[in-house]
Amino acid sequence: MHDTLEAFAIQLIDLSHPEPDGSRRLIPERELCARLDVSRGALRERLSQLEYIGVLSRRQGHGTYLQAPGPDVIRTYFTTMRALGFLDSTEIAEAREMLETVVAVQAARRATAADAERLRALVDEMVACTAAGDHDAATEADLAFHAGLFRIVDNPVFTMVHTGLAYALQQAMHERRARAIAAETPDADGRTETDTIHYPVVDAIAANDPDAARDAIRRHFEIHSLITLDTAEEAPA
Amino acid sequence: MHDTLEAFAIQLIDLSHPEPDGSRRLIPERELCARLDVSRGALRERLSQLEYIGVLSRRQGHGTYLQAPGPDVIRTYFTTMRALGFLDSTEIAEAREMLETVVAVQAARRATAADAERLRALVDEMVACTAAGDHDAATEADLAFHAGLFRIVDNPVFTMVHTGLAYALQQAMHERRARAIAAETPDADGRTETDTIHYPVVDAIAANDPDAARDAIRRHFEIHSLITLDTAEEAPA
DNA sequence: GGAGGGAGATTGGTCAGACCAATGTTGACA
DNA sequence: TGTCAACATTGGTCTGACCAATCTCCCTCC
Numbered sequence: 001m002h003d004t005l006e007a008f009a010i011q012l013i014d015l016s017h018p019e020p021d022g023s024r025r026l027i028p029e030r031e032l033c034a035r036l037d038v039s040r041g042a043l044r045e046r047l048s049q050l051e052y053i054g055v056l057s058r059r060q061g062h063g064t065y066l067q068a069p070g071p072d073v074i075r076t077y078f079t080t081m082r083a084l085g086f087l088d089s090t091e092i093a094e095a096r097e098m099l100e101t102v103v104a105v106q107a108a109r110r111a112t113a114a115d116a117e118r119l120r121a122l123v124d125e126m127v128a129c130t131a132a133g134d135h136d137a138a139t140e141a142d143l144a145f146h147a148g149l150f151r152i153v154d155n156p157v158f159t160m161v162h163t164g165l166a167y168a169l170q171q172a173m174h175e176r177r178a179r180a181i182a183a184e185t186p187d188a189d190g191r192t193e194t195d196t197i198h199y200p201v202v203d204a205i206a207a208n209d210p211d212a213a214r215d216a217i218r219r220h221f222e223i224h225s226l227i228t229l230d231t232a233e234e235a236p237a
Numbered sequence: 238m239h240d241t242l243e244a245f246a247i248q249l250i251d252l253s254h255p256e257p258d259g260s261r262r263l264i265p266e267r268e269l270c271a272r273l274d275v276s277r278g279a280l281r282e283r284l285s286q287l288e289y290i291g292v293l294s295r296r297q298g299h300g301t302y303l304q305a306p307g308p309d310v311i312r313t314y315f316t317t318m319r320a321l322g323f324l325d326s327t328e329i330a331e332a333r334e335m336l337e338t339v340v341a342v343q344a345a346r347r348a349t350a351a352d353a354e355r356l357r358a359l360v361d362e363m364v365a366c367t368a369a370g371d372h373d374a375a376t377e378a379d380l381a382f383h384a385g386l387f388r389i390v391d392n393p394v395f396t397m398v399h400t401g402l403a404y405a406l407q408q409a410m411h412e413r414r415a416r417a418i419a420a421e422t423p424d425a426d427g428r429t430e431t432d433t434i435h436y437p438v439v440d441a442i443a444a445n446d447p448d449a450a451r452d453a454i455r456r457h458f459e460i461h462s463l464i465t466l467d468t469a470e471e472a473p474a
Numbered sequence: 475g476g477a478g479g480g481a482g483a484t485t486g487g488t489c490a491g492a493c494c495a496a497t498g499t500t501g502a503c504a
Numbered sequence: 505t506g507t508c509a510a511c512a513t514t515g516g517t518c519t520g521a522c523c524a525a526t527c528t529c530c531c532t533c534c
Contacts, residue, residue, distance in 0.1 A: 004313070004316075005289070005313050005317050006316050006319075006320035006321075007320075009317055009320060009321050010320055010321070013321070028484080028485060028486085029485075029486065030485085038517085038518090039517055039518045039519075040518085040519090041278045041281070041516090041517070041518075041519095042516080042517060042518080044282060044486090044487085045281060045282055045285040045516095046285075048282040048283075048285060048286055049285055049286060049289045050317075052242070052286045052289060053289075053314055053317060053318070055317065055318065055323060058486060058487090059485090059486075059525085059526080060485070060486040060487060060524065060525045060526075061485055061486065061524070061527070062484090062485070062486075062525080062526060062527080063484090063485065063526095064485090064486075068323050069318065069323060074311075074314070076241070076242050076243065077290055077311070077314070078394075079241075079243050080242050080243040080246055080287075080290060080292065081292065081306065082243075083243035083244075083246060083247055084243075084250070084303070086292060086305050086306060086393075087393060087394065091392055091393055091394055092394060094392055094394075095392050095394035095395055098339050098340075098343060098392070098395070102335050102336070102338060106335060155331055155332050155335070156324060156328055157324065157329060157331075157332035157398075157402065158332055158335070161394075161398055165394065265513080265514060265515085266514075266515065267514085275488085275489090276488055276489045276490070277489085277490085278487090278488070278489070279487080279488060281515090281516085282487095295514095295515060295516090296496085296497080296514090296515075297495065297496045297497070297514070297515040297516060298495075298496035298497030298498070298513070298514055298515065299497055299498080299513090299514070300497095300513090300514065300515080301515075
């Protein structure tokens with residue numbers, strides 16, 4: 001078992017059979033051991049690594065499957081690094097904002113009218129939730145809006161990284177949003193600045209105007225940044 | 238062992254002792270099993286996951302250490318996904334170019350004169366290598382230049398992601414560069430377009446001009462893109 | 475005949491103990 | 505004092521067994 005993980009993974013393809021849903025079912029672990037001439041313990045160590053990165057799932061009493069990883073594959077990666085103090089929230093938040101900026105610009109280049117409408121609907125929903133006092137739902141809609149930007153650009157690497165960063169920041173984002181809401185004075189329509197700042201982003205994307213999108217998302221982060229939210233974490237070292 | 242990986246990792250901190258180099262040495266596996274009330278096999282499955290993401294290293298006959306992950310932690314992640322066909326080179330290349338674009342812009346905001354000089358030296362070296370006919374060394378210098386952009390911005394998330402993407406593209410990049418060099422006609426100084434296109438990036442960064450940096454890096458990718466390099470890969474499904 | 479349920483098979487999850495392999499440590503010997 | 509062999513430490517692997525969740529199939533009962 002001194003192969004690289006990718007070499008090991010490739011071997012598994014030949015030791016599996018296709019399923020109707022597009023995944024591939026591996027032969028049972030005990031057979032795999034025999035075929036690869038390795039003990040079950042060593043095999044399971046490798047399988048658990050592949051499971052960790054989301055390309056493999058195991059169900060007791062059912063089987064083991066090779067599958068396309070979901071968008072949250074990188075999630076545990078960042079949350080673990082953050083939990084151990086090897087990344088702090090400031091660094092994660094900074095990366096997220098730079099990522100969203102470039103994605104908003106790219107989305108403005110690529111968005112169809114339908115894409116823009118979907119985005120606008122999400123902002124409308126967020127505003128409605130805020131007006132109704134349901135801040136948790138509003139935060140959900142907020143997250144959906146940002147995920148929507150990535151959906152337009154439709155690059156799996158960016159989507160995975162962004163999803164992972166969003167998870168790692170989730171706690172901080174909820175707290176920050178609650179604080180922002182509390183500090184803001186709603187206008188006549190019950191909208192907070194946090195809500196309305198999203199519309200220029202939608203407008204720019206609907207107009208396919210990358211430069212306007214860059215300005216709008218930048219203004220958004222100016223009043224809604226998570227950077228420097230908490231820097232008091234300490235590394236375990 | 239139904240904890241999340243980050244919860245498990247946090248437990249380990251208390252079961253380790255600091256080392257002079259800043260890492261933390263875990264107590265032996267057999268003791269860990271007893272303390273965590275779990276079998277060695279199950280424990281090792283978890284440890285191998287942490288090892289995979291680079292926050293833990295194991296040396297036979299030596300010990301197990303918690304450590305800060307290096308910049309290449311995400312490498313196996315992308316290479317494995319690519320090997321299994323869940324990511325293709327086009328997607329990886331696109332992400333890399335968008336990432337480098339935003340990083341070049343940010344670098345232009347933050348770069349000191351010393352930063353810019355380091356970058357310029359790398360391009361000079363690349364040009365010298367090309368002129369001397371050492372295309373491998375030139376490619377190395379090229380990679381170092383792009384890594385240098387990330388060093389200026391100094392965000393560990395971006396650095397990790399970029400390093401991982403670069404690894405996953407390494408083969409493709411070498412091939413592409415060899416092809417580009419072969420197709421180009423050097424100018425009077427023996428410089429190819431691939432070489433000289435880097436200087437405007439350095440100039441923009443030295444001038445702390447983000448907009449110029451964006452234009453320069455975009456022009457760079459227009460003649461040096463890896464996107465659509467190969468799209469003939471097939472998913473194992 | 476159809477629905478429900480239980481026995482058994484399948485398969486991943488865990489455990490225990492042993493031995494192998496690499497590394498570090500100690501102390502005897504030249 | 506330097507060298508090296510024996511031993512201790514520690515991660516790496518193997519074997520075989522049993523547990524737990526799930527599925528399959530057939531029997532029973534309505």
